[in-house]
Amino acid sequence: MPHELLSTRSLRSGYGRIPVLFGIDLTIAAGEFVGVLGHNGMGKSTFLRTVMGHIPATEGTVSFAGQDITRASPAARARAGLGYVPQGRQIFPALSVIDNLRVGAAHKTSAEAQAVIEQVIEELPRLKPILTRAGGVLSGGEQQILALARCLCSEPKLILLDEPTEGIQPSIIEEMKDTLKALAVKRGLSILLVEQNLEFISDLATRVLTIKRGQLSGEIDPRKLHDADLAGDILPA
Numbered sequence: 001m002p003h004e005l006l007s008t009r010s011l012r013s014g015y016g017r018i019p020v021l022f023g024i025d026l027t028i029a030a031g032e033f034v035g036v037l038g039h040n041g042m043g044k045s046t047f048l049r050t051v052m053g054h055i056p057a058t059e060g061t062v063s064f065a066g067q068d069i070t071r072a073s074p075a076a077r078a079r080a081g082l083g084y085v086p087q088g089r090q091i092f093p094a095l096s097v098i099d100n101l102r103v104g105a106a107h108k109t110s111a112e113a114q115a116v117i118e119q120v121i122e123e124l125p126r127l128k129p130i131l132t133r134a135g136g137v138l139s140g141g142e143q144q145i146l147a148l149a150r151c152l153c154s155e156p157k158l159i160l161l162d163e164p165t166e167g168i169q170p171s172i173i174e175e176m177k178d179t180l181k182a183l184a185v186k187r188g189l190s191i192l193l194v195e196q197n198l199e200f201i202s203d204l205a206t207r208v209l210t211i212k213r214g215q216l217s218g219e220i221d222p223r224k225l226h227d228a229d230l231a232g233d234i235l236p237a
């Protein structure tokens with residue numbers, strides 16, 4: 001039985017006085033690839049932001065690798081092995097690709113950073129010819145790959161991935177799928193993916209949960225997602 005890596009218990013959060021999450025209980029084992037599906041506005045991004053510590057939990061707990069991190073800063077969570085690729089990528093547009101990667105490896109010694117960056121470029125070879133290009137001039141798909149690469153530079157144990165297919169051309173979505181599958185196996189990574197793209201999530205996740213109005217509302221067999229309709233079959237409004 002693989003050991004528990006991330007666990008949230010009765011997790012609640014929101015913005016100001018407006019609650020968004022109403023008690024999320026989720027456990028992810030080491031090496032697991034878990035998908036969370038939900039319509040717009042159901043709390044997917046808020047859940048990831050709360051796990052990463054960008055917004056505080058108002059109730060409940062977050063544990064990671066055996067430590068209670070509910071009150072830890074995002075930087076401390078990153079050092080513990082939590083990686084985060086936010087929605088909309090949020091790469092540094094004025095920095096070159098290679099400098100974006102250096103930011104991802106900033107807490108390492110320069111020799112360690114060099115080695116990890118070289119490894120990431122081998123894993124994501126699409127970046128090789130564009131290393132000196134500014135992040136801001138890349139296509140949406142290239143920026144998404146750069147955001148993933150920057151996250152990998154911190155050598156996470158678990159990556160929180162927020163809608164990586166949003167606004168990305170189909171060929172890059174396929175490439176990202178292959179890359180994530182390969183990375184999960186090679187690095188033994190755990191991944192928590194929130195998405196609205198049924199095909200992407202069903203091809204990658206071994207367990208798929210649904211979220212509705214800030215609560216996990218069910219579990220779906222990923223093999224049944226291919227022919228399903230998010231609006232109708234899976235997540236009736």
Ligand SMILES: Nc1ncnc2c1ncn2[C@@H]1O[C@H](COP(=O)(O)OP(=O)(O)OP(=O)(O)O)[C@@H](O)[C@H]1O
Nearest residue numbers: 015020038039040041042043044045046047087163
């Ligand atoms: N920065 C913010 N300030 C105030 N309310 C917010 C903020 N971000 C999100 N919300 C609200 O929180 C609720 C959940 O939003 P969230 O972004 O978590 O949903 P989501 O499921 O990720 O949807 P989407 O796919 O549209 O990003 C929504 O009602 C949204 O309007």
